Amino acid sequence: MDTQQNTALTRALAEVPGPLPTSGVIHIAIPHTDRFTVVGNHLAQHPDLSCTAVGIAVRIQSLPQGIEIGIKALAARCREGEKRIAAALRELEAFGYLQRVRDRLPSGRVITRTVFCNQPTALLRPRRPAAPQHPAAPAPRPAPAEAPARVPTSAPARAQAPTSAPAQAPAQVPTPGPTPAPAPAPAQVPRSTPAPAPTSPPEPDTPAPPHVPPPPFLAAHPTPLFVPLVPPPTAPKPPPAPLPRPDELTPELDRAATALLSDLRRRTPQLTLSETDVRQLVPGVAAWLERAAHPDAVRRTLTTDLPHPLRHPAKLLKHRLTALLPPPLPGSQDLAVPARPRITVTPFQTCDDCDRAFRSPAPGHCRDCREHRAHRSEATRTAA
Template identity: 70%
Template sequence: MDTQQNTALTRALAEIPGPLPARGVIHIAIPHTDRFTVVGNHLAQHPGLSCTAVGIAVRIQSLPQGVEVGIKALAARCREGEKRVAAALRELEAFGYLQRVRDRLPSGRVITRTVFCNQPTALLHPRSPAAAPTPPRAPAQTETPAPPATEQPMPPAPPTPTGLPGPSETPSPEAPALLPVPPPQPQPQLPQSSPFVPLPPSLPLVPPPTAPKPPPRPLPRPSELTPELGRAATAFLCDLHRHAPRFVLTETDVRQLVPGVAAWLERGAHPDAMRHALTDDPPVPLRRPALLLKHRVTELLPPPPPGLQERAALARRPRITVTPFQTCDDCDRAFRSPTPGHCRDCREDRACREYRTADVQTAA
């Protein structure tokens, strides 16, 4: 009873017209009147960007122009650390949403400008700048006939102080009054150091949804599908469900996948390694296991083993002989030598002692 319940969403659900869906999200859309940012679905539902990258992009897009959006500045604003922020910025830069431009100021200092584009696909077809609107001309007043003047004596004009217009300087009502037309204002141009520069065409941009997809790669085939390879590939595919229960294949699927598995076996792949490469970490739920196996058999094909000529070249390569370690018989010091014996210091000591013994015997 003491827990406060928020019934605002319950009341809002009751006001939604029509039947509510049995599952999935239910949107309660309240239009914003201030402090909002328009985000396209191409960014919010981008299949190649992580959720962290999408959130960082929305955060950058909501900031006013001129705010620092470096790694340390974003890490101070967000709960993510610098490593995750840096990885998100690299993702946005790879898909064309972000670009870092190096610019030189008139003083000679080189700075880095961060450019964010909310729709990089629109840069593929830039729009021509709109022509400057011509200001409307004021319509000239038509001449109105002056009323007939009556002959009356005009009083003398009083003396006019210096700097003030006299009666003779006032415009006559009979002259047509034309308003001065202001010259057309030139369209403001962005300076060369403006951050809004078009991205280079070499950046990978997000293709539009209607772009034609490349044809899938064909299933690999062995150089010669021998009966032994065919039987081994068929046995591997038919026994696959015993190790991975979700990979249950039909007879047609097995017949279509036999050439690809035979190409793996021809290249010396071990069945256990093949099984792990083709069935590990499948998507959930797995609706069409045959298509997943076809994709992995095609994309994860191992390289062919080296031929006879490559093996002969490896056999002719000179081998490096490693001299083994030996233990000195006098000082038990380890040294490298093809045969056991004494180390270099012990050999020099022995040579000195023998030389002195020979000198003593010669003097005697």
């Protein structure tokens, strides 16, 4: 049997403009007439959002106003679990597509509104102030001969506003100065100019969208609500630790530290220091030498495992002298082993009456025999 051909698909492929690619996807774009949602490529091809987050964003964008989009509500609509939906919502909130706004109702109750923006980056751009909208007043229809002199037929529709405004200004607000009279305008047009056919007043190319007032909770916030959230900043870095200094910078320590730093370039050319750098690093090397660090050990610490390329040798040496500073050598008393406390052990004794073993520093009677002797003595005194 031969492979069945889909005639509808073949006909649709024939209508695709241009040559068909030999590999990759082929788009058959059929215009939607109803039940569709416009999704921007900034969301569909977002490099940092997961496919789950993009799908959840498209699902939220397609829902009507007032639909609950919580984690449990979306889990009831989608096949993903609550954990994946919660992670996707956090991603959308981090990039500004989803925003939770706390609003106070007139009754005093505080609620949380969930707002979704299909293009959050557009809210960061400076918005132009909206033009004042005046009620459209019926303007006097000009004569056919005056139409070419005022506004050419090829001019855009917005050029008619300033032409008709001067004619209405004197009637609305009288001003004490001389005002331009619109009467000489017909005189400037030669009579020999052929009058165009009477046409209806030109209309704008695209009708202005109706003014929709913003919701009350958005009007209370003059600043943009959708600010892309960046990851929370890390804690401020603590100031760098100061360069260690010796208890007393003697001339011997100063001379030894200066010689050690100046000699570094002889073995490691990357550690060629200026005189200023040497003077700044001398206290740190002197602190090492004061703590009985051998010069070879200091040199090995400063020259081992250098980064490549080394751009700031003085900063690197300062960091190593500060971060790798050894502790001072302990004294003889610190190294002495403390004496262990002597534990006194009470020896065993044998009771003189019952031969029972008991612990006591001196021989005698056990506890039971002592109690028995005391009870017997008390009975004897009572009887007497």
